[in-house]
Amino acid sequence: MKKQENFCVEKGEAPQEFDDDGQLRRTGTWMSASAHIITAVIGTGVLSLTWCLAQLGWIFGTFLLVVFAVISWYTCILLTNCYRSPHPVTGTTRNYNYMQAVKTNLGGRQYIWCAIAQYETLIGVSIGYTITSSISMGAIKRSNCFHKYGHDKGCHTLNSSYLSIFACIQLVLSQLPNFHKLSFLSVIATIMSFVYSTIGMGLSIAKIAGGSHPKTSIGIPPKEDMSSKEKMWNIFCAIGDVAFAYGFTSILFEIQDTLKSSPPENKVMKTATTIGISASATFYLLCGLLGYVAFGNNAPGNYLSEFGFYEPFWLVDIANLCIVIHLLGAYQVVVQPFFAFVESWSRRMWPESRFVNKEYAIGYFRFNLFRLIWRSTYVILATVIAMMFPFFNAFLALIGSTTFWPLTVYFPIEMYIVQAKIRRYSFRWILLRMLSLVCLLVSSLAAAGSIRGLVVSVQTSKLFLSVS
Template sequence: MADLELVRSQPDGYCRSLSKGEYPDLCDRDDDGRPRRTGTVWTASAHIITAVIGSGVLSLAWSMAQLGWIAGPIVMLSFAIVTYFTSLLLADCYRSPDSEMGKRNYTYMDAVRANLGGLQIAVCGVVQYSNLVGTAIGYTITSSISMVAIKRSNCFHKHGKDASCHVSNNPYMILFGLIQIVLSQIPDFSKLWWLSIVAAVMSISYSCIGLGLGVVKATDPGHSYGTLDGVSLGDVGASRKVWRVFQALGDVAFAYAFSLVLIEIQDTIKSPPPENRTMKKATLLGVCTTTVFYMLCGCLGYAAFGNDAPGNLLTGFGFYNPYWLIDIANVCIVVHLVGAYQVFTQPLYAFVENSLRRLCPQSAFINKEHVIKIPKYGSYNLNLFRLIWRTIYVVFTTLVAMLLPFFNDILGILGATAFWPLTVYFPIEMYIAQKRISRWTRQWIALESITLVCLLVSIAALVGSIEGVVDDLRIYRPFKSQY
């Protein structure tokens, strides 16, 4: 290990000079003996943008309509600030006990185990991995909505506005699932950088299109630009207004959810410099980029549609003109979600496979890699267990998505259940434990106050989103599309 540390501290040229000498493999290994990580601030930022600018951006205009011109921007900025602050704390938990020289924590659960221990490890695992599953289901639903929108748009353009262009979501969910079965065979997170870059470009592209369409529609004369307090009590009633505000909080929380994969992203970053420094730069770049887009898309979307803003921003522009531009935006959404699905699913794949390897170290079915030669590509390592279990997982998420095609309510539940524990509670508690902050000091009280306020917001968002699902179930028929 001492030799490894000495070699890694030298310039790249020194490593190349050793490649034919006494230490041919040292330059290809990190301080933990694993293959050397190659991630940079740019690849980490791409992962973050792919994870953050997801389908949540499409619901922000609707959220603004529930909150109004005063509370809406304040809520979005507040979530951005809290997410950025706690992400900085979480980045310091990648190594323990020292944030720069300690032992690596490869997953979120490893960080909780090293800093908190006890029952909180199991709680973290249940919350994190159930939300990873839920996010995969939500992305399957959203991708099908966009594919259906393309089909309907082309149908209306070809046959006229009065044509019957009913389209089922189910075949498109199945198509999305088939694509994910293929991509799920990407071995691990470190091999996912190229897909994240493509997805990040796509997310920025459809956000810009939505932004441009919002500007054009907002400049049309004669329509409402929204109100200071959003949808009025007279339109929906007092109780419904409260539920919608709570659900909007959940949608905004979901839009900023990436902490559940932050440690896994950080584990792809090379060092030196220390991983936490690079991750903090990537977090600043990622959160600032997404917040600018969120504020623009949410505010301009609300200005365009007023209190009638749709749950999915792009569906509000209709299917007619400019239908081709909306089609492009929906294609970008689908491509982005193809990559985002993998960003949120790879940590779950790794958890299951690593756990079984530890339990069954002698099993050839679980551990053996079969080398397959692919012309013009090279070799690919096929693992039978990986092939079968990941395929079953994708089939499962696809079936659940077909059963529960509720867009906004699903987003709200995912955001509410993940935001407080994974974005706020665990990062703050791990930071307190790592820095040995004493109880009832000013710093301790300030940190715990943030935790308490965010808990109350998350509870409100969860209650509102559950009420929305209950309301949807009153008219719901399994496997029947609303389009």
């Protein structure tokens, strides 16, 4: 049977004011889509990569950084073709989000599983961003304290106040009505991610040039102060952190849905995906490898916020401030699809409710009571969970390990097989299923390591008393 490589018909021309689906004409380009992708990908993940290499060594660590990037890029390319699906009446129909694409191509049961995996990712990432932002805020205060009183001082501070500050800002930003209003946040966040990544690389180079030559390892690093079992768990956790670093497939369709109809959305999205993942992978490799040279096998979990660098203190402060600004925008990029899902479901359930549907205007600002209360409640609950489980590396690893396989590998491959009508047990079918199986095994090991890390962290910490 002849395989069809371009599955979805992409329409080129759109009316002046409305697109072919009756919605307001979309105005996104490859530049805005690339900015959304970089904002979603380069975030908390870059901060832990030096620690990951310290657990994995040169060969295995570099190999994983490249392989996860290639897998993510390949499966995202497959996904871009599924934004439009054949329709018996209109010719094609748009899949506005990941879940709709799964339901259209794979059916209802897969749809439910996808919903669980996708919203677990979005919720988990928003909590992870809250944790990381509070740590970076605390690091700014500690940096100035170290500069004033010396590096031998503890300068410790509770993170609760910083978590509350981040939450208050998100209470305001969360009232942006939809994903299409986030372009300015994504552009700012993208700039910030480049700034703090560049500062991290610069500080690493300065540390290396200053004569820092800590021990590194070609293979898995030996850990004399750690049992073999403990070292194995750390390796699994590091794999989960690397998997987390490249995840953005859960919001790919929301990003693609911002693009203009001409040129075809799938072609533009492929360009944006290639640019976004290439830029992210380049920064990850540079930050991770340079950081590993600078810190060696004893690298900190977060090399900008756990004081791998002390001086110049003002540059460390700028880097951490950029992290906070970046995550303020990235939080909205990842959580808006979840907001949209809940609000769309509520409108279908209660179409006559004024509380759910009525929009009020105060000047140029429009608000809805349900949106105001629901989104504010979500931000508060996410902040409370971040206060309860403020464990950077283990938390990121858990999110990455439990969502990488279903969202980045399994569903894209299954939808590709269905739409391309790949014959069962053909060579390509076998290769794709083998890729999926290998990724499942890797994700399972990483999940085990991250869960174990969380359990150990919970046992040795006090509830709501996170200290930087």
